[in-house]
Amino acid sequence: MYAQRVLSGMRPTGRLHLGHYHGVLKNWVKLQEEYPCLFFVADWHALTTAYDNPQVIEESVWDMLIDWLAAGVDPAKATLFIQSRVPQHAELHLLMSMMTPLGWLERVPTYKDQQEKLSHKDLTTYGFLGYPLLMSADILIYRADKVPVGEDQIPHVEFTRELVRRFNHMYGREPGYEDKAQAAVKKLGGKRARQYLDLRTRFQQDGDEAALAQARALVGEAGSLSLDDRERLYGYLEGGGKMILVEPGVLLTEASRMPGLDGQKMSKSYDNTIFLREDPDSVTKKIRTMQTDPARVRRTDPGDPEKCPVWQFHLIYSDGGTREWVQQGCRSAGIGCIECKQPVIDAVLKEQAEMHERARPYEEDPALVRRIIAEGSERARALAEETMQDVRAAMGLSYG
Structure with a gap:
């Protein structure tokens, strides 16, 4: 491989x-x-x-x-x-x-x-x-x-x-491929060669994917093979020829949980973004003017964090204690929306301060x-x- x-x-x-x-x-x-x-x-x-x-x-x-x-x-x-x-x-x-x-x-x-x-x-x-x-x-x-x-x-x-x-x-077929592949099998040594051929048969006759994985691992561990022989053995397993291109695997990444300022997905087309190297005053103003739970018309009205875009920011930027403070304070009207937004502003500005610092040499030169x-x-x-x-x-x- x-x-x-x-x-x-x-x-x-x-x-x-x-x-x-x-x-x-x-x-x-x-x-x-x-x-x-x-x-x-x-x-x-x-x-x-x-x-x-x-x-x-x-x-x-x-x-x-x-x-x-x-x-x-x-x-x-x-x-x-x-x-x-x-x-x-x-x-x-x-x-x-x-x-x-x-x-x-x-x-x-x-x-x-x-x-x-x-x-x-x-x-x-x-x-x-x-x-x-x-x-x-x-x-x-x-x-x-x-x-x-x-x-x-x-x-x-x-x-x-x-x-x-x-x-x-x-x-992937090269001249004399079959003979070269069989010669490569012999280079595995008697015991490994028999194991390889057995696993190859199990995969080709029964479609046994586990056998294919085992055989690939066996080839990968064989230290005495040249790169060409290794490729031939990988290809021979599946009944094809020499492996020229390699099948890629997936590294599944989590979907971004980062919402926009309005609660929709953050996107330039929705005009709801905070840019990576944005001016701190601009970031502060954007978060301060974010929409909140429509039920909180007055400071004394209780709200529901689940209906507020700011809560989505707390899920990304705040620790458990701060989230608890938000949940209790919002539902009881014990804190106002501006107070609730301040920890988010502080966390985003801290994150961005590091980015500004890293970017400075490249901006200057x-x-x-x-x-x-x-x-x-x-x-x-x-x-x-x-x-x-x-x-x-x-x-x-x-x-x-």
Whole structure:
């Protein structure tokens, strides 16, 4: 198997807000401590829907990267890059488009959903139809085995897994593959070789998924195999050929619980956001003027925190004691709405103070961000080229 690797990206569509932080960036900061991570600016993806207004992409890229750094994404621990700086993404997308059935793309759930949501735009474009394939290329070019996604994006990863199986089945056969695979089995040693063949039979004849997992683990633990032999044995298990592309797995992330200032989902389109590096006075004013329980017309009216958007902020930012104080004080009219909002204001400002601090060097010297991206893009290109050499060879495009 290839090394563990996490890949995730974000479209540059404007300034990032607290919904992005609690929904994505906080998770990235955690993942970079646990795995090798690649985080990229999905500028080509942004063009699939904003092809008629590329200015917003250009204006957003560097600001978004500073937001990532402000949130704690660390270029010493993760590789940060811009998609369009790694042309291998486009090459793999093109080559895979040659063998991807049209019906598979039309079946991706978000294809029709997005067309309905963005009905004011003409999305009957080749790029929009093919964006799930570009997403697959983004993952497969790095042989990333872990993709952090929400539940709504699982179909995209499943689509990628199907593509991998189709690709490996069509192009994974090398001359003399069967003989080479059997020779690789012998290299496992007598006992392990018998175990491998038994597990392979159980999977191929009975569809025993547990046997497949055991056999993969057995191959993974065999220290004496070359990378080529390991790939052959993985492919031989499933009756295919050499594994060229790697099936990605899902790292399921919790949906962001971050509400907007009006209780709806935080979104620029609803004008209910707090931006990641917003001015403290602006943040204070926004939270002070938040809607509260409509039943609390006067200070002496009791309220219900469950009906108040401010309570959703307390669930994210306040400890148990503060929440208890809110519940009792609101229901008894013992505290007013301004008092209730103050701990939220303090917590958000404290969180943002750290972000402002991290962002300052990059705001003062934009060349620092450009250097991080130049270095990250170079590392990404080197990894991507390793995959592309194998893909070109498998598809008969290596004319050395």
